[in-house]
Amino acid sequence: QKEYSEFKRKKDLAALPYIYECDTGLNRYDPRLALIKMDIPITEARNPVTTTIDVASTDDIVQMLHMCDREIFNGWKQYKGLFHPETIATIRQISEVAVDILKKPDGMIVLSGCGTSGRIAFLIARNFNEVLRNSGREQCFRYLIAGRDKALFTSQEAPEDDPQCGIEMLKEVTAGRNRVLFIGITCGLSAPFVAGQLYYCMENLNIYTPVLLGFNPSNLARNIKIEKWDKTFLQVVRLMENKVAENKAYILNPIVGPEQITGSSRMKSGTATKILLETIFVSCVKAYENIPSNIEAHLKSYQDLCEVVYKETSSISKLVQLAGNSLKAGGTISYIGWDSLGVMGMIDASECPPTYGASLSDIRGFVETGYKLLNNIEGDLSPLGKYYRISIDEFQSDIVPGLKESDLVILLMKDESCTVSDILWKSTCQKACISFYSAEKEDRMDCTVSIDLSNLITEPLGNQHYKSWGQLYKELSTKWILNAVTTGAHILKGKVYQNIMVDLKVSNNKLFFRAVGIIQNFSNLPKEMCQEYLLKSIYMTDDLSDDLKSLQVKDHIVKATTMEKVVPTALVAAILKCKIDDARKLLLQHHVIRTAISDIINNRTV
Numbered sequence: 356q357k358e359y360s361e362f363k364r365k366k367d368l369a370a371l372p373y374i375y376e377c378d379t380g381l382n383r384y385d386p387r388l389a390l391i392k393m394d395i396p397i398t399e400a401r402n403p404v405t406t407t408i409d410v411a412s413t414d415d416i417v418q419m420l421h422m423c424d425r426e427i428f429n430g431w432k433q434y435k436g437l438f439h440p441e442t443i444a445t446i447r448q449i450s451e452v453a454v455d456i457l458k459k460p461d462g463m464i465v466l467s468g469c470g471t472s473g474r475i476a477f478l479i480a481r482n483f484n485e486v487l488r489n490s491g492r493e494q495c496f497r498y499l500i501a502g503r504d505k506a507l508f509t510s511q512e513a514p515e516d517d518p519q520c521g522i523e524m525l526k527e528v529t530a531g532r533n534r535v536l537f538i539g540i541t542c543g544l545s546a547p548f549v550a551g552q553l554y555y556c557m558e559n560l561n562i563y564t565p566v567l568l569g570f571n572p573s574n575l576a577r578n579i580k581i582e583k584w585d586k587t588f589l590q591v592v593r594l595m596e597n598k599v600a601e602n603k604a605y606i607l608n609p610i611v612g613p614e615q616i617t618g619s620s621r622m623k624s625g626t627a628t629k630i631l632l633e634t635i636f637v638s639c640v641k642a643y644e645n646i647p648s649n650i651e652a653h654l655k656s657y658q659d660l661c662e663v664v665y666k667e668t669s670s671i672s673k674l675v676q677l678a679g680n681s682l683k684a685g686g687t688i689s690y691i692g693w694d695s696l697g698v699m700g701m702i703d704a705s706e707c708p709p710t711y712g713a714s715l716s717d718i719r720g721f722v723e724t725g726y727k728l729l730n731n732i733e734g735d736l737s738p739l740g741k742y743y744r745i746s747i748d749e750f751q752s753d754i755v756p757g758l759k760e761s762d763l764v765i766l767l768m769k770d771e772s773c774t775v776s777d778i779l780w781k782s783t784c785q786k787a788c789i790s791f792y793s794a795e796k797e798d799r800m801d802c803t804v805s806i807d808l809s810n811l812i813t814e815p816l817g818n819q820h821y822k823s824w825g826q827l828y829k830e831l832s833t834k835w836i837l838n839a840v841t842t843g844a845h846i847l848k849g850k851v852y853q854n855i856m857v858d859l860k861v862s863n864n865k866l867f868f869r870a871v872g873i874i875q876n877f878s879n880l881p882k883e884m885c886q887e888y889l890l891k892s893i894y895m896t897d898d899l900s901d902d903l904k905s906l907q908v909k910d911h912i913v914k915a916t917t918m919e920k921v922v923p924t925a926l927v928a929a930i931l932k933c934k935i936d937d938a939r940k941l942l943l944q945h946h947v948i949r950t951a952i953s954d955i956i957n958n959r960t961v
């Protein structure tokens with residue numbers, strides 16, 4: 356009997372948590388979870404470094420982020436990392452294909468992804484087209500993002516689930532081309548949008564060379580049925596592996612470790628995506644110009660950059676505090692950036708609604724001349740509404756007049772040419788700046804926090820081409836700091852419990868199952884029951900009809916996307932085994948999600 360119950364307990368546990376602890380004994384509430392050795396995607400796993408990030412000081416928050424970012428370079432456990440010879444060989448091979456494409460008159464390089472992956476695709480395509488344009492060559496880079504251009508600034512999570520849409524967009528952009536390098540970016544090896552495209556490329560290998568870029572081992576690719584399709588992502592990966600063996604496709608998937616906030620692939624995975632794509636294309640452009648390149652040294656330069664940036668931990672943590680104060684006081688954060696630093700600000704801002712349930716006004720990014728500078732496919736999107744008005748002029752007309760003391764404006768200044776209008780300096784809002792040039796201190800006197808990264812120019816970054824590619828380093832430094840700002844500020848606002856964002860929007864398939872995993876993690880109930888609690892919360896009922904249960908996940912998502920506090924409500928109901936309405940009422944008594952969940956979990960046995 357004892358053996359049977361032990362067996363059953365382990366079996367039940369093994370069937371349970373989707374989100375798990377990577378190291379033993381670190382779960383504050385249920386050490387039993389540490390027993391589980393499950394096939395959890397690393398991009399969805401919990402990082403032991405940040406288990407207590409929700410109760411850490413701002414200095415400690417930034418230090419934890421730093422420790423996790425170091426894993427991008429130092430690797431994760433026994434897995435193949437960034438500097439692994441296999442990774443470097445794959446980078447080299449892809450770069451060689453890219454050189455071949457540059458030489459072809461009808462060649463094209465397509466970078467595609469959803470959410471952050473699509474935004475990084477856009478950034479890289481934009482930057483390298485500029486490199487080509489500056490040397491008088493055809494701009495052959497294209498980006499694709501699920502949800503098209505408006506997804507560059509506002510989150511459009513649902514199109515991520517549509518493989519057919521991915522295929523159609525790929526066909527559209529490559530029409531008439533005979534030689535295409537396609538890089539499908541999906542950090543979790545999970546996005547159906549990208550799965551469809553990779554599959555289409557494999558069906559047309561005479562034109563396409565497909566590359567899968569992500570951060571899980573192949574065997575941990577998503578194996579959940581893709582709606583409206585007959586394959587799972589894992590099946591596509593298996594087909595890719597056959598093509599890799601024939602040198603007709605590539606899989607670039609170094610492991611960089613779990614994200615600081617569980618599943619938030621905008622952070623480390625987004626950074627690693629940028630690093631890898633830049634390394635491929637810097638090496639490609641150099642090879643095209645017959646300049647020797649050293650892939651390992653280039654990667655190493657980013658590792659050095661990471662240390663240079665985090666030397667500023669104390670000022671970054673002051674900025675996090677300032678941003679947290681603003682959000683807590685109901686204020687907003689605006690990034691005003693010059694050149695592609697403005698794009699980095701917009702990318703960071705756009706990720707806050709899906710990640711933290713922030714409103715579209717909470718954090719916004721503005722960039723120099725707006726769409727003129729972006730050079731995006733669909734051009735000026737400002738007629739779509741106020742959230743698409745993105746130039747500094749529009750910031751001055753739309754936002755500045757209403758700025759209050761609780762609002763924070765962060766300037767992202769690339770060089771001396773960045774002047775700030777008098778209008779802003781008259782405002783009573785909080786001001787901060789991140790700058791990459793040395794200037795008179797007076798220039799920044801009005802800023803409560805000023806982060807000076809002019810030393811990037813003189814720091815030995817171990818790369819002889821540093822100066823010519825300097826903008827790429829400025830972008831990444833900005834990304835690290837802004838990710839810290841928005842992550843830290845939302846932690847301070849109480850949006851994160853342990854290292855899990857519990858109030859996520861259930862706006863696509865991945866997030867639906869992540870939500871189920873979160874409920875499992877804290878309630879220890881079987882998966883089916885957790886899914887039922889989630890549905891009960893979505894439909895605000897304790898009595899799920901058979902009709903509701905028989906709907907597809909995509910239907911639940913449509914309903915859930917517009918709703919508030921779906922996951923916390925389901926979580927509370929599952930933990931307390933109470934009615935949905937009672938769970939909602941209980942949550943209403945707390946302003947802060949973190950304290951609500953922590954109180955409820957701590958008192959559940961009382």
Ligand code: S6P
Pocket residue numbers: 468469470471472515540541542543544545546618619620621622706709710865
């Ligand atoms: C994650 C971000 C999401 C992802 C998107 C694509 O922090 O909010 O928008 O980028 O879901 O994920 P993946 O795994 O396909 O790159």
